[in-house]
Amino acid sequence: MTGVLEGFATIAIVIALGALLADRGIVDAHGQRSLSLASFYLASPALLVTVLEDSEPSRVLSGPLVATAAGVIVSAGIMVVVARIRRLDAGTSVVATLCSAYVNAGNLGIPIAAYALGDAALVVPALLMQLLVLQPLALTVLDVVTSPERPSVLKIVSRPVTNPLTIASFAGLLLAATDTELPRTVHAPLELVGGMAVPAMLIAYGVALRLGPLPGRGVTPRALATVTSLKMVIQPVAAYLVGRFAVGLEDTELFAVTLLSALPTAQNVFVVAMRYERGILLARDAIFVSTMASAPVAVLISALLA
Numbered sequence: 001m002t003g004v005l006e007g008f009a010t011i012a013i014v015i016a017l018g019a020l021l022a023d024r025g026i027v028d029a030h031g032q033r034s035l036s037l038a039s040f041y042l043a044s045p046a047l048l049v050t051v052l053e054d055s056e057p058s059r060v061l062s063g064p065l066v067a068t069a070a071g072v073i074v075s076a077g078i079m080v081v082v083a084r085i086r087r088l089d090a091g092t093s094v095v096a097t098l099c100s101a102y103v104n105a106g107n108l109g110i111p112i113a114a115y116a117l118g119d120a121a122l123v124v125p126a127l128l129m130q131l132l133v134l135q136p137l138a139l140t141v142l143d144v145v146t147s148p149e150r151p152s153v154l155k156i157v158s159r160p161v162t163n164p165l166t167i168a169s170f171a172g173l174l175l176a177a178t179d180t181e182l183p184r185t186v187h188a189p190l191e192l193v194g195g196m197a198v199p200a201m202l203i204a205y206g207v208a209l210r211l212g213p214l215p216g217r218g219v220t221p222r223a224l225a226t227v228t229s230l231k232m233v234i235q236p237v238a239a240y241l242v243g244r245f246a247v248g249l250e251d252t253e254l255f256a257v258t259l260l261s262a263l264p265t266a267q268n269v270f271v272v273a274m275r276y277e278r279g280i281l282l283a284r285d286a287i288f289v290s291t292m293a294s295a296p297v298a299v300l301i302s303a304l305l306a
Helices: 002-023 029-052 057-061 063-085 090-101 105-116 120-146 153-161 164-177 184-194 197-211 221-247 251-261 267-276 280-305
Strands: none
Touching (some): 002 280, 029 184, 029 197, 029 267, 063 251, 090 120, 090 267, 105 251, 120 164, 120 267, 153 164, 251 280, 267 280
16 A cells, blocks of 8 residues: 555656746746657657566466456547547547556556565556557557648558557567567666656656646546546456456456556656647646546555455
């Protein structure tokens, strides 16, 4: 329980530092965008390589992955239907779907898995599901809908493997599958640059909170309530039900799957929204509200399952 709360406290403090920098005029909107893009193109790919190279590929076919995937599919699927009913444009629909299903597995899931659950590897199924399936699909659609010209079929098919985050994900997984260790001269700078990814994302988010409209004023309450309810309620419930009754998970694995599925929307979604200029305020507000809700939700899950 202490590890869960410490993870949330760390994120809140770094976000507050970003807001403070903006309030003092040290980082402006241009600086915020630079931080976001540096994280997207450089720091996050480096972090993914160093995290995934130590993962166990066998977990890809494990029960926790099936339960995790079920939570993502149910939540994202409902959001896609809602987006069609509300006639959202394609780009905003993608960002809304990410808000409702893309968990903060990197900068919050890893410390929670390590300190609260006792095994950092428990977060790997969520990371792989998102980095190798959900994220490539979302980025491909965003690339297509934001392109000034209609891309060819070849370009559409090749989009997932030309995105820096996807390339880094496959590279890290390949290293893990082949049990290959990068030379120290390569691993050290990747590790150093990757260490910038999480602080850069959180600081950029804090700057956005301070410079933009207050959360809840930039998007409609209905839109915000929809994505946060899917993220914080439907996704963990679906993961729990599939994990317990379809896959047969028990004890620590079932608790881990449910808790990690209840993590708030990842800061990566805000970075993606900034990069493609779609659903920026929705992403920002969804991250804020889901992060505020995640602590009591985590306490409830811990009380019921731990």
